Amino acid sequence: MTAPPATGPARTAxxxxxxxxVVRAKRGPRDVxxxxxxPARDWMAMAAGELEPxxxxxxxxxxxxxxxxGLGLALAQPARRVIVCNGDGSMLMNLGSLVSIVAxxxxxxxxxxxxxxxxxxxxxxxxxxxxxxxxxVAVARACGFKSVYRFSDPTAWNASADEVLGAVGxxxxxxxxxxTPGVPGPRSPGPAAExxxxxxxxxxx
Amino acid sequence: xxxxxxxxxxxxxxxxxxxxxxxxxxxGPWQGAIERHGVTxxxxxxxxxxxxxxAAGLHWGGAKPVVLIQCTGLFESGDxxxxxxxxxxxxxxxxxxxxxxxxxxxLPGDTCLxxxxxxxxxxWIDYRLITSPDQINEMGQHYxxxxxxxxxxxxxxxxxxx
Numbered sequence: 312m313t314a315p316p317a318t319g320p321a322r323t324a325x326x327x328x329x330x331x332x333v334v335r336a337k338r339g340p341r342d343v344x345x346x347x348x349x350p351a352r353d354w355m356a357m358a359a360g361e362l363e364p365x366x367x368x369x370x371x372x373x374x375x376x377x378x379x380x381g382l383g384l385a386l387a388q389p390a391r392r393v394i395v396c397n398g399d400g401s402m403l404m405n406l407g408s409l410v411s412i413v414a415x416x417x418x419x420x421x422x423x424x425x426x427x428x429x430x431x432x433x434x435x436x437x438x439x440x441x442x443x444x445x446x447x448v449a450v451a452r453a454c455g456f457k458s459v460y461r462f463s464d465p466t467a468w469n470a471s472a473d474e475v476l477g478a479v480g481x482x483x484x485x486x487x488x489x490x491t492p493g494v495p496g497p498r499s500p501g502p503a504a505e506x507x508x509x510x511x512x513x514x515x516x
Numbered sequence: 517x518x519x520x521x522x523x524x525x526x527x528x529x530x531x532x533x534x535x536x537x538x539x540x541x542x543x544g545p546w547q548g549a550i551e552r553h554g555v556t557x558x559x560x561x562x563x564x565x566x567x568x569x570x571a572a573g574l575h576w577g578g579a580k581p582v583v584l585i586q587c588t589g590l591f592e593s594g595d596x597x598x599x600x601x602x603x604x605x606x607x608x609x610x611x612x613x614x615x616x617x618x619x620x621x622x623l624p625g626d627t628c629l630x631x632x633x634x635x636x637x638x639x640w641i642d643y644r645l646i647t648s649p650d651q652i653n654e655m656g657q658h659y660x661x662x663x664x665x666x667x668x669x670x671x672x673x674x675x676x677x678x
Contacts, residue, residue, distance in 0.1 A: 367576075373565075373568075373569070373599035375565075376565075376566075376596055376599065378569075379566045379569025379570045379572075379596075380569045380576075382569075382573060383559075383569065383573020383574040383575070383579075384576055384577045385573070386557075386570075386574060386579070387533075387534075405565075405566060407561075407563055408569075410562050411562050415559055503603045503604045503605070504604060507605065507606065510576055511576055514577055515578065
């Protein structure tokens, strides 16, 4: 086997900001959006200091926990849609959570994996998933996700986002993202415990 | 030490809405009784570190979850515990099976006996060691005290011969 180049395999891909812009435009007012790692960094930048009350930015995080936290939120808040914006490195760190999600079967949970093939926030080292050529869509299907999608360009993603977010879940969508090496990781938007308290209050409305 | 029915009734009495769990041979058989009781939902996860994240999401969403795992899973859970209990300061309660405590002949030299309690102390988890069925009232009281104080707590359930 020949290892792919350190920058990852050549492929059609979106910019992370363009892919996240679709989520920002399509989310409903009662939707929870969970972000982590590079998606958290760019989500905060796009919000320009005005995060929504139902934005849960996982900084600081335990890498890989976004899908698990999203599962718990979806189970506790069945009347809300919960959208998890995960990275592929984070997904690899908690791949079993896809099985746990299907076992619990929350119809209101959407897992979006922004796959750039690298650990971007630590300097764009290639992931083992990229080396191995993991087909995350096939993994999600094999785990039993009811609705599975893949998008490689922002036009197609934008055109189908309503369908993806409105599908009976649990839903999985892979978004092919171009790495942006050299950009630092996310910075905390404030003390986590205080943000936690405000988030709980927002969920009670 | 406890039947599944006793644990199911205790969880229900305490208002526990979800038990997020990976089984072992002592706590695993409780799952069926909890589900039959019909008050507390069992959420099965693939590894123990997941359980803390799921419990965090449940807590944020207004539920009253408990993490139910063996002490080996406590060791596996380190970074999730750090983030959930200490970054986000969520008062997640856990039930930890203490492998080999009551029967040290099964696994002679089991290092679970060396590391479990220091690990709970290192993570600042206020635990009660439960070695007798007579302590069931103490378990409820400890759970309620931890909730009232808004701090993480645990029952450390001695496993082996009852």
